[in-house]
Amino acid sequence: MKNFLELKNCSAVKLNDLPVLPFADFRQTLIDSVGNENLRIAAFFPLQKSSDRYLCAVLVDAAHRCLRCALSGSGDKFPSLTPEAPAFHWFERELFERYNMEPYGHPWLKPIRKADGDYFTMEGDAVNEVAVGPVHAGVIEPGHFRFQCMGEKVYSLEISLGYQSRGVEKLLEGKFSSKTLPLFESAAGDTAAAAATGASSLIEALTGTQISQRASQIRAVMIELERVANHTGDLGALAGDVAYLPTASFCGRIRGEYLNMTAEICGNRFGRNCIMPGGVRYDIEPERCKKLLKHLERVNPELKHALDLMFDSPTVLDRFENTGSVSPETARSIGLVGTAGRASGLKMDLRHELPAGFYETAAPKQAPGGNGDVLSRAKVRYNEIFASLEFIGTTLQNLAEGSVYTPVSAPLQTDSIAFALTEAWRGELCQIMVTDAQGDIAQCRIVDPSFHNWFGLAMALRNEEISNFPICNKSFNLSYCGHDL
């Protein structure tokens, strides 16, 4: 690990400062480190430096509260890391798909964003194959699910995505413009506040801008409101999927209340167009702050009541308990992040591990983990909701004085790379920006938490009843567009 460069979260560094390792060392260090409890892979992608292409790996080092990064010249063919470190499974398939690189020895090398019909199948008379999607019965995003079953039991699930692929990373290249932030925000529309915060931090790191405490507080409040609204919606949807009506309908309404609070701050229910490099566009004046606090005071007990109704219902608990389990060992080896990772007992939360912005001062309490079933994922969300609500309340009451915007005057630092990791509501959102000699954006990289977690859903379904797929799926509620980009 010593040979990797140590970095702070939300910081920028010159490309030439990144160490270039021999591939054998690079590979071995990565394999050794992702098996470690405190290290996980955040990004793994080809980086263009002058005329050469290198593989770049970014690791989260929780023990030392830092990021670690290194490059290596791999060539187009290199021995796959996946057989020894399954967390690289999806990353290597992406390399294969988008850069024609061949990690040989990869157990299932096929594109992740292109349906190619070549699915894993089981043979035998009693086997039935069920295909779901990409067009679904609800108003949801497209994705294709292939189940190999015997009767009601699922032996394997293969998830085929890519229907939302629209080349976001490519669109981000070029001059930094008024389109850059909206593009980051729309990578996964339900994660706009977290994405905008991360993207703004990238620009601030590349320009050396310091934002005010008040602005970072407002950013944190918006990220947490986003978390609360999404968790509320998902818990309601979970109740709906097991036909538990009261919580399903209450949560649908209450989610709207939290979205309205976000709209109260910035005029957009999904928190768009508010967070920008240098701070935030809209201040929360004392009057609106009071209004928000009052609104919170009214809605929070309603939410608690609606959720407790569900968590006290034995028939609901029976559905959630021991359903769709992902063991801690599996979760660690495939590299689950965020709520799903925490529910499987992994201690990870960027707000505590690599705090940036206001989280350096204060952060919501970390939710206790679980054993990886649907109930744990629901419980983690439940606990996070109330931790975040408490955090929102105290932050709003203690807003620092000052302006909420610091003009960004300097141009982007040339030939540099900046990193921002944000704990979005689904989990770790990694954004990376590389600049060229002119100070334009040469390359952008977005690793949505869903990118790490989709394979977790496939694992959760092994040996599970096929009728439990909807609640397993809902308990993860991963993003299709965030994955496909």
Next chain:
Amino acid sequence: MIYWILNLILALLLAPVLFGVLNKVKAFFAGRKGPRIMQTWYDIFKLLRKGTVYSTSTTWIFKFAPVGTLAALAIAMLFLPLGFTESPLRFQGDALLFLYMLGLGRILTVLGALDTASSFEGMGAARELEFSIISEGTMLLLLIFLALQSGSCELSSMFCGRGGSFWLKAAPAMVLAAVALYVVLLTESCRVPVDDPETHLELTMIHEAMILDNSGPDLAFIHYGAGLKLWIFGAILTALVIPADTFVPWAATVIMTAGCFLIAVFVGITESMMARYRFLKVPQMLMGGFCMAFAALALLLISGGVK
């Protein structure tokens, strides 16, 4: 006879309204307004005016299934003592024909589903048959229970020929029989906790999965048939527990109609209070119902409520 025909007309008109009441109750518990009471009727009329789409992979079986199912259910209904009045179509042993008509309706739906060769419909059909194995057994035990109480194998006399004092003779057995019949009712009418009529998730459906490919008038027949089925089970549950055959006919008519609606309210409350069971648990619940029916029968024999 006149009252029986009047009750038949009432049943044919009001059966889809049961869902309206049921959905209102569910909406009340969820803090919503809910669809209108007559919504199912509106849906049926809307569907009747629409065209039907048939997949090229289906055969005449798929076209026949919805009509056939509705016909089978309607015929079954004709043997019931509607409004606690003897059916004009009664004969010794019609109880078995009644049971077989319900079975025929089911198997036609299942065949129609399998005819589409869709994996969802296949799963739905498999689940439907798995659960009906147990619920049909329970139903048969309950018919034996009634036959012993009334000393007859004719549906009309089985319900109406038991005298007014069967509660006094075998109250515990009656309670068990009523609960067992309620379990059968929930299963047969595809309600929570067995099935979820509201879900859009194909992988968890039973009845809804079997009718995914139906459209237009065919779907209208299926919706209407579902209403009739709920009325049939509501009527026999009412007739099982209330000895109203001695009442004046108009009062008996009111009691039966009110009974059916009250049961719809109960179903709505049940659905609002609990989540649906996972599929592995459903057979356990159905076996529970079967055992209750069996215990009811045993208690009846012991307590001497046999005629």
